Amino acid sequence: MNKTKNTLYLEYSNDTPEQVADILRNGGIVAIPTETVYGLAANAFDGKAVKKIFEAKGRPQDNPLIVHICSVSQLETVASEIPEKAKALADAFWPGPLSIILKKSERIPDEVSCGLDTVAIRMPSHPAAAAIIKAAGMPLAAPSANLSGSPSPTTAEHVRNDLFGRIDAIVDGGNCEVGVESTVISLAGNKPRLLRPGGISLEQLRSVLGEVEVDPAVLNQMRPGQKAASPGMKYKHYSPKTRVVILKGSFERFSAFVNGKKNCAALCFNGEGKELKVPFVEIGAEHNSSAQARNLFDALRKLDDLNVNTAYARCPDTDGVGLAVINRLLRAAAFTVVDLDAPLMIGLTGQTGSGKSYFGNLLKEKYGFALIDCDALSRRVTADGSPTLRVLADAFGSDILDASGSLIRKRLASIAFASKELTSKLNSIVHPEVTKLVDAEYAKYKEEGRSAVILDAPQLFESGLDVICAFIVAVTAPEELRIERIKKRDGIDEKKIKQRMSAQLSLNEFIEKADMIIINDDVQPLDEQAEKVYNKYKEIHLK
Numbered sequence: 001m002n003k004t005k006n007t008l009y010l011e012y013s014n015d016t017p018e019q020v021a022d023i024l025r026n027g028g029i030v031a032i033p034t035e036t037v038y039g040l041a042a043n044a045f046d047g048k049a050v051k052k053i054f055e056a057k058g059r060p061q062d063n064p065l066i067v068h069i070c071s072v073s074q075l076e077t078v079a080s081e082i083p084e085k086a087k088a089l090a091d092a093f094w095p096g097p098l099s100i101i102l103k104k105s106e107r108i109p110d111e112v113s114c115g116l117d118t119v120a121i122r123m124p125s126h127p128a129a130a131a132i133i134k135a136a137g138m139p140l141a142a143p144s145a146n147l148s149g150s151p152s153p154t155t156a157e158h159v160r161n162d163l164f165g166r167i168d169a170i171v172d173g174g175n176c177e178v179g180v181e182s183t184v185i186s187l188a189g190n191k192p193r194l195l196r197p198g199g200i201s202l203e204q205l206r207s208v209l210g211e212v213e214v215d216p217a218v219l220n221q222m223r224p225g226q227k228a229a230s231p232g233m234k235y236k237h238y239s240p241k242t243r244v245v246i247l248k249g250s251f252e253r254f255s256a257f258v259n260g261k262k263n264c265a266a267l268c269f270n271g272e273g274k275e276l277k278v279p280f281v282e283i284g285a286e287h288n289s290s291a292q293a294r295n296l297f298d299a300l301r302k303l304d305d306l307n308v309n310t311a312y313a314r315c316p317d318t319d320g321v322g323l324a325v326i327n328r329l330l331r332a333a334a335f336t337v338v339d340l341d342a343p344l345m346i347g348l349t350g351q352t353g354s355g356k357s358y359f360g361n362l363l364k365e366k367y368g369f370a371l372i373d374c375d376a377l378s379r380r381v382t383a384d385g386s387p388t389l390r391v392l393a394d395a396f397g398s399d400i401l402d403a404s405g406s407l408i409r410k411r412l413a414s415i416a417f418a419s420k421e422l423t424s425k426l427n428s429i430v431h432p433e434v435t436k437l438v439d440a441e442y443a444k445y446k447e448e449g450r451s452a453v454i455l456d457a458p459q460l461f462e463s464g465l466d467v468i469c470a471f472i473v474a475v476t477a478p479e480e481l482r483i484e485r486i487k488k489r490d491g492i493d494e495k496k497i498k499q500r501m502s503a504q505l506s507l508n509e510f511i512e513k514a515d516m517i518i519i520n521d522d523v524q525p526l527d528e529q530a531e532k533v534y535n536k537y538k539e540i541h542l543k
């Protein structure tokens with residue numbers, strides 16, 4: 001959608017509810033403050049108005065909205081059945097940060113429920129939200145007032161950055177008190193089920209209801225094709241542009257890890273930033289989950305201003321409101337968590353023909369590190385009869401297979417390395433499968449109690465595995481030397497070799513991204529360079 005609307009910006013005052021009610025009655029959409037996050041509201045009974053919310057946010061069409069009410073009598077207009085348990089929850093926690101899923105009434109249009117026969121309902125406690133719903137005289141459907149995928153807005157400024165020019169008005173009611181979206185509980189099934197943790201904790205829900213199940217999507221990544229109880233859980237969420245990785249372990253290990261790395265920032269607890277050598281954003285005191293919840297989304301947005309590749313986040317407590325914090329943080333991190341008490345991962349990459357694997361083996365022999373060879377893993381992924389091989393044949397043509405169905409590697413290479421686009425198509429098929437095997441090998445070395453694992457990966461950066469490495473070593477060598485080595489090793493001609501080389505990152509890119517450069521030109525001694533790697537490892541690896 002183009003930014004064509006003339007968006008009114010209203011500081012909340014006594015006149016605001018009437019002014020906003022007028023816009024809503026005319027089918028407009030308005031961002032309003034609530035105690036959790038800002039919501040983008042429309043008349044919940046007006047399907048056409050609700051549709052505008054989806055357009056303004058770029059929201060997927062199958063992700064239903066929460067309906068906001070200001071009285072129990074309004075509840076009867078949106079739900080068709082109100083079970084005792086719902087009454088008990090409403091008594092205990094409304095108005096407040098809790099959404100209850102019930103069977104919907106006929107007045108709720110499909111645009112709100114996205115075809116489900118249920119509807120999520122909540123009564124916000126923020127005085128501005130309550131006054132606006134009351135003045136409008138109708139329930140308001142409202143998702144968080146952010147662009148779909150980005151962190152939810154906790155200030156009017158966040159809303160303005162995402163939606164100015166796309167909506168009719170923004171009501172500025174200051175910073176949101178809770179800071180994460182409402183708890184979502186379903187009472188539409190057999191047992192009460194927590195779908196999304198929020199300001200009302202699981203412990204609080206259980207104190208009223210007794211047993212409450214926790215949906216697996218609260219803490220785990222959905223597999224492709226898996227059905228989500230709460231459609232919103234399956235989407236990429238809360239993501240700043242910066243890649244986020246959670247580091248689990250003590251602050252001592254956290255600081256050793258991030259201080260050794262280039263081009264990263266830290267998302268840490270109050271008072272920790274001064275111990276770090278990298279840019280940082282603090283999100284609240286270490287064991288204060290409410291403060292972390294309040295600051296998290298603003299902190300995620302601030303990361304993008306730091307202009308780094310990766311932000312490493314401290315791992316929060318997971319009880320009380322902490323469950324909501326870790327739930328949002330896991331999604332911001334696309335579920336990437338590094339355990340700092342497990343073996344240190346050292347990335348090893350470099351130019352083709354530079355002798356990267358030779359250097360990896362040297363490190364292994366000399367210092368007793370474990371070694372994961374991603375080339376070998378990718379051969380395993382594309383072994384005869386493997387599902388990935390079929391996907392590759394569909395993508396690149398069955399010519400890549402010989403009569404017996406085995407992969408002709410050279411043929412695939414000559415097709416896929418012909419352009420960056422084809423190379424990334426190949427990568428998007430192979431990398432996720434290789435990553436699964438890397439995880440399995442790593443788990444094995446963890447079990448063995450190894451102290452470090454070298455991850456030998458020619459496509460370390462392209463695969464995204466770079467972010468889990470404590471530091472990255474790139475091996476380089478002069479071009480003529482590399483061409484000679486590849487000729488000897490693979491017996492292919494110079495034109496093919498150059499093609500393969502140009503499908504890789506450039507030397508400058510390796511230098512810019514890696515933490516350490518090894519020059520393998522048959523002149524500079526490799527032993528001394530290996531020792532530098534070992535020293536760096538010792539700096540980071542705390543006993």
Ligand code: TXA
Pocket residue numbers: 034036037038039040063064065066099101113116118119120122142143144145180181182183184195196229230231232233
């Ligand atoms: O705190 C909040 O809940 C904020 C403020 C504005 O009230 N709203 C909010 O809405 O977070 P939204 O749309 O960003 O998240 C609604 C979540 C989504 O995960 C959605 O899938 C889920 O609630 N949901 C809504 N209706 C549902 C239903 N009938 N069944 C299952 N999940 C539902």
Ligand code: MG
Pocket residue numbers: 143144152
């Ligand atoms: Mg949302």
